[in-house]
Structures are given as C-alpha cells and as structure tokens.
Amino acid sequence: MNAWLAQHLAALRDALRRLAASPLNSALSLLVIGIALTLPTAGWVVIENLHEATRSASGIQQISVFMAADAGKRDIGEVESRLRGAKIGTWRFVSRDEALKRMQSLEGMTEVVASLPRNPLPDAFVVEPADARPESLEVLAQTFSGWPKVAHVQLDSAWVKRFDALLRIGKRVVALLALLFAGALVAVTFNTIRLQILAQAAEIEVSKLIGATDAFIRRPFQYYGALQGALGGLLAAVLVAAGGYFLAAPVAELAALYGGNFALRGLSPGDTAVLTAAGAALGWLGAQISVSIHLHQIG
Amino acid sequence: MIAASALGKRYSEGLEALKDVSFEIGDGEMVFITGHSGAGKSTLFKLIAAIERPSSGSIVVNGQNLAALSRGAVPYLRRNFGLIFQDQKLLFDRNVLDNVLLPLSIVGQTGKDAIRRARAALDKVGLLARERATPVALSGGEQQRLAIARAVVNRPAVLLADEPTANLDSGSAADILEIFRAFHQVGVTVIISTHDPQWMARLSPRILCLEKGQIKGQMRGTARDRADGGGAR
C-alpha cells in the first residue's frame, strides 16, 4: 500500500516536473484547453441565466379576462366565485367605468372619450397566476374562455413560449459545443502526450528493459493529461467568472430598465468542481489513448 | 539457476542466430560467454532477459519457462537481473545520480532512502564524486561503471553484462572486471559476454564458447587455465 502510494506520488511529481519543465508549451496547451472548455461553459451559463430571467419575467405574466358586453352583475359574481374557487393566484376586477376613467386620464384620450356616445369598454378581470409556466398559462386561458359570459381571454405568453423553445435549441447547441470541445481537449492531450513519449523514447525503452511495468510507464503521462485537463477546467472557470464580472454592470442596468433586480449568476463552487473534474477526466482519456497507441511502438 | 536446452533463435530475417544451445548456470556462478562478433552472444543475453523470445527449445530462469512467460510477468522477471547492455543505454539527459535512481523508482523506491542506495552503488564503482555530472561528460570507462552502478543498485541476484569491456583500454577493463569479481565474491551470479577472452580467464573458472550460434566448447578451470581458455574458441 505504501509502495503503491509512493509510486502514485512519484508519478504525480513527475507529471508536475514535466509541466514545469516546458512552461511555454504547458501554458499554450493550457490556454487551448481552457478556451475550449470556456466556450461551452459560457454558453451554459448564458442559457441558465436566460432561463432564470424568463422565469422572473413570466412572474408578472397576466391574463386579461374580458366579459361580454351584456354580462350582468350575476355573471361577474359567477366568474369571481370561480376565480376564488380555483385558487390560482391573485386577480382583480376592473369595471368598465374604471377602465374608461383610466383611458380618460391618458394624454390625448380625454377628448376622444368625451366624444363617445357611451362606454364601449367591457368589464374585465386581470389575473396573475402563481404558476407562470407557459404551458400552465395556456391551460388557464383555455379554462377561462370556457366560462359563461366571457367574451375574450388575452394571454401575452406567446413570446415566453417562443423564447422557451429558443432556449431549448440553445441548450442543444451548448451540448453539441461541449461535445466538440471535449473532443478537442482529448485531441490536444493526445498530441501533447504523443510528443512527450517521442521525447522520452530512450527513457521509456530503458525503463521497460530493466523491469518497469506498463502501468509504471503510463502513470506519469496519465497524471500529466489529467492535471493539464483539470488546470484547463479551472482556467475556464476563471475566464467565465471574468466574463461575468465584465457583463455584470450592463446587465444590472438592463434589468433595472425592465424594473427587475435580476443579477447574473456565475458558476457555483460545485459547478467549478464539476468542470475541473470533467477536464481531468477528458485529459486522462486523451493521455490514455495516446499512451496505448504509442507505447507499443517503443520496445 | 538458468537452464537452456536445445535453445534456438531465428530472427525474422531468417538468419539462425542460435541453434541447439544447452547449458546450465547455477546460482553464484561466474560465467563468460565468448565468441567472435556475430556468434550470438547478445542474442543469448537477450533470451535470458526475455528481451527476445526463443524460436525453439526452452530457457528456464528460476523455474520459469521464458517461452511461456506472460507479457505481464516479463517486468518482474527482469528485476531478478542487473542488465548491462552492449550499448549501455544511459540516459544522457539526466545526471549520473538520476540514472542510478531509475531502477529504484521502477520498484517504487523514492526519496532519501533511494538516494542513499544510489550513492552506495556509485561508491562501489568509484563514481560518487561525479553524481552531478551528465553521462556525456564521463569517459568510456566511467560510462561503463555508471552502467554497472545502475545494474546493481537493486541488488539483483544475477548480473548480466553484454561486452562490458569493449572499447576500453586494458587498465579500465581490468578495473571493470575487478568490480564484477567483487560482486561474484558476495554471491551474485555473474554472466559476462565478450569476444575477447584473453585476460578474462584469470577471473573465471567457466567459459562458454559460442561459434556461429552454437556452443563449440565449455571450459571449466582455474586461473592457471588462462591460455586454454583463450584457446577454447
């Protein structure tokens, strides 16, 4: 067990030594891997934030339920009691008189309204459902329009639905990007390790001749690949954080314009750990493939 | 114990480098393998260390038949040997001490303990003062002694040296042979190949003479048989 641990520590030390031995090469490889991981990660963060933004935006989603012109007090009472019974969120009644008054108070409308022979506006309910998911809103609107003396139901969630569909496409795109760049990471590591193996052919040959196992020879390369991938993952996390920092102020401004207090969400420590681990795993994979292919060519 | 019986090796080019070679080498023996260039000395060396596989016959090391040895078992077999290669195979991008540390790291020995053992091995071959030098800066004889230090650092039961005195003047060669004799005296089995048996006979009671891949003579004698040892080929 102790010898086992010592061998792994030695392999790790060897990998670190190689990383430090050619700082420029290491830095360039790291940069490539870091950027390769940054793009899908940034995409993911953007999608997550947009998702969050629409969730809070759809929170002020309203459904307007317009009553028929001939609806009487009893019909209004009926809808009111149904809304109360349905327990779907908050709602408020806007009588046709109140609607007209509001219209009158709008600039330029005073005269128009005064010239009307009678109030053309219907009574209405403005509903703010607690469950603001586009699907649920759709169902509610359907239900409302089936109620008696309801003339028209207006739901402004079409854009939310479209946006949701776009987000789904975005998620797929990010997944594809992640797959592509994961492949790039594996390829970069494969090549780095290939060059290292070529450079150390003499050492590998001698080691094998004097009793090194394949595992012993592979280990430092695997550690190197994993280490490089992990550092690349960390670099990507730093780059994404820097990007978020750079965008935070304008996003807050935009959110303020929409009356929200939306703040950009970056990577959590858990996300960073996952990213680092994924980088390490991909680096290890690239190294493993490279070592399997190239070690057979030596000795 | 190393036992070969009807051992044959044919390289892919079709040339028969060894045919029908049989011998036994007991623990603690010192044996010279002699023969002209191309006689098959290095081939025999490689068969014993499982660097090459026999084409026919068998070779058994410590009860293991090398022809049937699995790939995974080869490294562990080789750790029984201290190998000194004809072309030495030193690592020229590492210093003297690191060259000697390599076999230790392979068996999981690292740190202060390993450095202590590596220095002890360098001390035995008189290279302790040069531990920071790179092998390029060493003379031919010093390089050969470095190769020996690397071979013995793991205290192998068998030292297997392929032409360790080639290209050395007789003084340096005598130094090298003294080192081998010292290991032989503490019980290490020593097998040395050379095509120049003249002054080796004074060390060895046993000489295996190869000619065109076959054993042409086996000498067993004392130091006084020097002239006969030379004539055995």
Ligand SMILES: Nc1ncnc2c1ncn2[C@@H]1O[C@H](COP(=O)(O)OP(=O)(O)OP(=O)(O)O)[C@@H](O)[C@H]1O
């Ligand atoms: N890898 C190989 N492939 C093909 N033929 C080989 C190979 N190695 C050796 N031979 C041939 O086998 C024969 C014996 O070679 P070997 O190297 O064993 O001789 P040797 O006795 O060590 O010679 P030297 O004293 O010059 O080192 C030679 O004819 C050589 O050409």
Ligand SMILES: [Mg+2]
């Ligand atoms: Mg030879």
